[in-house]
Amino acid sequence: EKIGHGQASGKIILMGEHSVVYGEPAIAFPFQETYISTKVEPDSTMILECHYFSGELSQVPSQLKSVSEVIDQTLIALHHEEATLKITITSTIPAERGMGSSAAVAVSIVRALFDYFDIPCTSESLLPLVNRAEKIAHGNPSGIDAAATTGDEPLFFIKSHPLESFPMNVSNAFLIVADTGIKGQTRAAVRDVAHLFELDKKRISQHITTLGHLTKSAKHAILADEVDTLGNVMNQAQEHLSALTVSNEQLDHLVSTARANGALGAKLTGGGRGGCMIALAGSKKQAENIAVALESAGAVATWIQSLGVKN
Numbered sequence: 001e002k003i004g005h006g007q008a009s010g011k012i013i014l015m016g017e018h019s020v021v022y023g024e025p026a027i028a029f030p031f032q033e034t035y036i037s038t039k040v041e042p043d044s045t046m047i048l049e050c051h052y053f054s055g056e057l058s059q060v061p062s063q064l065k066s067v068s069e070v071i072d073q074t075l076i077a078l079h080h081e082e083a084t085l086k087i088t089i090t091s092t093i094p095a096e097r098g099m100g101s102s103a104a105v106a107v108s109i110v111r112a113l114f115d116y117f118d119i120p121c122t123s124e125s126l127l128p129l130v131n132r133a134e135k136i137a138h139g140n141p142s143g144i145d146a147a148a149t150t151g152d153e154p155l156f157f158i159k160s161h162p163l164e165s166f167p168m169n170v171s172n173a174f175l176i177v178a179d180t181g182i183k184g185q186t187r188a189a190v191r192d193v194a195h196l197f198e199l200d201k202k203r204i205s206q207h208i209t210t211l212g213h214l215t216k217s218a219k220h221a222i223l224a225d226e227v228d229t230l231g232n233v234m235n236q237a238q239e240h241l242s243a244l245t246v247s248n249e250q251l252d253h254l255v256s257t258a259r260a261n262g263a264l265g266a267k268l269t270g271g272g273r274g275g276c277m278i279a280l281a282g283s284k285k286q287a288e289n290i291a292v293a294l295e296s297a298g299a300v301a302t303w304i305q306s307l308g309v310k311n
């Protein structure tokens with residue numbers, strides 16, 4: 001019996017969330033600690049099995065509309081609209097925590113369906129299908145989640161530009177990722193920033209432009225292997241993200257805990273209003289201490305990732 005498999009990792013945005021929607025650059029990388037897998041096998045009707053739902057694809061609740069859309073669109077692209085399949089999704093990416101789980105779900109589904117029909121899945125066929133699903137999930141996505149989860153390399157991402165990968169090989173830099181345990185609200189946060197922008201273009205566009213400058217400074221700091229500067233730039237970005245109303249009390253609390261425990265910088269990551277924060281440490285030992293402090297301060301999970309090949 002035929003079986004198709006597809007996988008995709010989560011992503012971490014180091015710098016540039018929200019401002020990336022307005023054409024400013026962002027830095028993101030795949031987060032290999034977490035991933036989503038999809039299995040496709042034949043069945044008598046279209047069936048979806050995942051953490052939230054088990055049953056006929058035509059009966060999925062509205063939160064899973066982007067999932068049914070990506071399945072339908074991929075089958076159309078593959079000229080197999082009549083297929084009846086069982087699609088099983090398993091995930092170690094916490095959902096709605098700013099780790100790009102919705103994009104990763106879509107990527108793993110497209111890959112699994114292509115694999116099932118033995119068709120090579122190129123990024124030219126993958127990205128449009130995933131971006132379409134992301135539009136349903138997020139309203140006005142920049143495309144960064146889709147791009148970051150499809151590749152294996154860090155990205156310097158600008159909306160609607162060709163993908164540019166980016167060597168993230170600073171020495172002695174570790175990133176701690178901490179989950180607030182609260183669902184992020186990317187869609188609402190993106191919509192509210194757009195609303196603020198309409199109300200006060202001058203002030204909001206200043207924050208957005210500054211976030212863009214800070215992302216460029218972060219890129220220079222990484223290329224020059226200046227970890228302290230990178231931390232400083234992350235701290236500044238958090239101030240501007242707060243001004244855009246996308247942080248919240250729990251994120252602020254974890255950010256100040258990380259700083260008080262020696263982090264070189266700390267900020268929210270992804271859509272905000274919950275979800276995850278990141279902190280930068282200059283050694284593995286320091287990263288472990290910060291992770292322990294963050295868990296005592298209420299983080300429900302923490303991960304540590306080296307930021308460089310030299311570590």
Ligand code: MEV
Nearest residue numbers: 017018141142143270271
């Ligand atoms: C979400 O992971 C990142 C945001 O910048 C939204 C987007 O770029 O689509 C908040």
